[in-house]
Amino acid sequence: MRPTLSGIDEALADAGGVDAPRERAARLRTLLARELEHGATELGHPRSGYEHPVVVAVAARADGLVAVAPVQPGLRADPDAVEERAWLLAAALLGALVESSTAGELTAGAFDGHLALHVAGADADAELVPLAFEEQVAPIDRLRARALAFPAAVLEDVTDLRAPIGAGHPLRVALEVARLGGRPADPASLAEHEDAVLAVLEASQPAISRPHDDPDPSRRVARRILQRLDGMGKWGGYHTDFSHLARGFAGNDRALADEVGEALLLSGLLAEKPSVGQRHVFLNPRRAADIRGLIERGDLPADLTLP
Structure with a gap:
């Protein structure tokens, strides 16, 4: 009632x-x-x-x-x-x-x-x-x-x-x-529409840089992970399962994405929210400047050690 x-x-x-x-x-x-x-x-x-x-x-x-x-x-x-x-x-x-x-x-x-x-x-x-x-x-x-x-x-x-x-x-x-007909407060609905939403948001802003073109494999993966999380607004209110960090990567880059994800957590660029049976992560708002610098220019913070 x-x-x-x-x-x-x-x-x-x-x-x-x-x-x-x-x-x-x-x-x-x-x-x-x-x-x-x-x-x-x-x-x-x-x-x-x-x-x-x-x-x-x-x-x-x-x-x-x-x-x-x-x-x-x-x-x-x-x-x-x-x-x-x-x-x-x-x-x-x-x-x-x-x-x-x-x-x-x-x-x-x-x-x-x-x-x-x-x-x-x-x-x-x-x-x-x-x-x-x-x-x-x-x-x-x-x-x-x-x-x-x-x-x-x-x-x-x-x-x-x-x-x-x-x-x-x-x-x-x-x-x-x-x-898109989804429910933005429902994690399952958010995940269902994530790719379509990211495409819309990326199309609406000018390309500042191309993380995909970074010649260093680990740095390229780190920049792409952070760019995707930023594009989807994963700054605390929205978070994602750690296993989703490897989405969009193929071959050896999938395993590398997991290692890079751990490094991003260790450095504090990502923060972790405990969840039942899952590890949920989000971008650390207090490290916004470092995150933007890495995404846009490939600048590595001093406390980030990539595999």
Whole structure:
């Protein structure tokens, strides 16, 4: 049985839902602020939203859908700004927005200290988002959350909407996964669409260098591994099974990729997230400069010893 919310859904329905008059917006904003603070606290717990679900909000504007989640707005610039469950909540919300619109340009900003997402598009229907979100959020472990559709006036104070920083930002990856019909908060769906998403993202940015042409075999493999992880936004919120590092390599390069992966972990360019029966790895945001230097120019950090 789904836990009930305390007041906000009743108040929203009483006000008229998405058609509520502007004079009811202030009261709804106050209630939403409480829910967002509750959600931000819940996401820091081992189990989130079990007694009182985490709430995300959505509204339709003339230029598309805008939504708010109890997640740090710094995610737009720094994928390491949020913990994994908060990131997956944002990814699920983005997936629901794409599913409920024509999914144009993505921007992110802030609303009362929380993450705001805007997906441009015509004929967007906010009332479709709650049902889509229910399916998108289902794969997230130890989280119960729901989406509520509000009148546009409630979310009109969203500020500083700008594109996520970096061509491989996890939000951009989530957007492309959702555009392909996948669920960006579901690791299985992400893996299914990984090659197609990577092709889209690589095509959208100029080629700074060619790791494939590096004459040194170990360095070439290291650069290609890091380039692929960067292209898929594997900066913490998204991570991948260590065994996947060898994907795309053939012959002797497959075994070399495993050795190079261990060296990248030992140097700290990659970090490891323990998982049940698996080793999951991701790019270390604190080593972003070294990672970019190796990908783009082949510069080897002093603490990296390749096989």
